[in-house]
Amino acid sequence: MKRKKTVLQQILSEKRKRTKEGGSMSGKDEFGTTKYVIYAEFEANGVVERPDVVGAIFGQTEGLLGDDLDLRELQKTGRIGRIRVEVHNKAGKTYGTITVPSSLDRVETAILAAALETIDRVGPAEARIKVLRIEDVRATKRKYIIERAKEILETLMEQEIPETQELTEEVKKAVRAKELIEYGPEKLPAGPHVPFSDSIIVVEGRADVLNLLKHGIKNAIAVEGTSIPETIIKLSKERIVTAFTDGDRGGELILKELLQVADVDYVARAPEGKEVEELTKKEIVKALRSKVPAEQVINEMFNKGKSFYDIVRERSEEGKESTRRIEPSTDSRTAQVSQKIERREERAETKPEPKTPAEKIVKPIETSRSPELEEFKEFIEKVKKNGVALLLDENKNVIEEIPVRELTTKLKERRDVYAVVFNGVITQRLIDIVSETNVRYIIGARKYNVVRRPVSLKLITFAE
Known part of the structure; x- marks a missing residue:
């Protein structure tokens, strides 16, 4: 019997504590999970305080809706938030508002709101509670999101974000x-x-x-x-x-x-x-x-x-x-066109212009056989017989004798080559390789698909 009194005392103590704190057992105000908010107003024929209203809500709805919708249990599990009560007195009467945040579904929230209207007494005074409305918090948030999204979109459009094609x-x-x-x-x-x-x-x-x-x-x-x-x-x-x-x-x-x-x-x-x-x-x-x-x-x-x-x-x-x-x-x-090329070559021979790195003039490829052919006759005969490539210096001395397939590789490595003699085809790729070196003559069997060359480079063919 003593133990039962102790438990009863604990329940009453908790009840008084909740009443003083405004009806929240856990002291939490969980609006983050709130789906609906119940707004109600009350009127009491006498002077009452906020704890009296909260106590009446918990006390008169206890056991009314069953265990699943018991306010104390709902607050313990966080499905009902802090119940807020605002009161003011006038001419011996008390008026005020009640706000109940709920994370229940709409049906359960409506039942809970209707249960509030069954309260007919607050403290010693008669009272009447009327539910004004139930607000869907998510709808309010959606409305805010739409309005805010419009503002953000207008700002983005004003900034004129470029399209991918414009960036490209x-x-x-x-x-x-x-x-x-x-x-x-x-x-x-x-x-x-x-x-x-x-x-x-x-x-x-x-x-x-x-x-x-x-x-x-x-x-x-x-x-x-x-x-x-x-x-x-x-x-x-x-x-x-x-x-x-x-x-x-x-x-x-x-x-x-x-x-x-x-x-x-x-x-x-x-x-x-x-x-x-x-x-x-x-x-x-x-x-x-x-x-x-x-x-x-x-x-x-x-x-x-x-x-x-x-x-x-x-x-x-x-x-x-x-x-x-x-x-x-x-x-x-x-x-x-041939006459134009001939006139250009005559001007180049009679009036040689100084070479400047800023203006690298390129002349068309000669269509006639070069008079220098006799100067390299000895080397031409040699490459015709042996099928090799000869690299010569300025004094026409053989620097190196290599296979034709290694010619491009060697020309990339050496910077002391003055003339190249080989029994092969002079191509645009070969000319491009030697254009940045000191090579002044390329003597080959014939030319193929050559469209440009530096002014300082002479091309000679010995077999058409």
């Missing part, structure tokens, strides 16, 4: 700008292949060169204005030149000046009304394939007053037979 284009643009070089005393914008390419494309401005670079054409150079620079005039006498201008009035004026002061071989223009800098790769290729010999353009444009596009339209309408009558024959154009 930005990187490509930086790479193209790095490939761009400055050529000649006027520092003209040019592609990286201009110093050594046999043929060049003359365009109007820097943007045109960048657009051609974008589509893989690296032998373009810009005139940068309506006045043709001396560098362009000089290059036109040494290279095969294609004038590629815009399809507007400005492009026509630049073309006329180019044809008058420079040695232009072919003329190509952007489609009417378009600029070279805005052309697609397909349009660029089509325009360059439709280029017209400069002689025909000069004749039609200056003598007959026709525009370039009139000439192109006539060429497309007349067909192949008419084209043969108007255009110089293939042999005639080849002869013109």
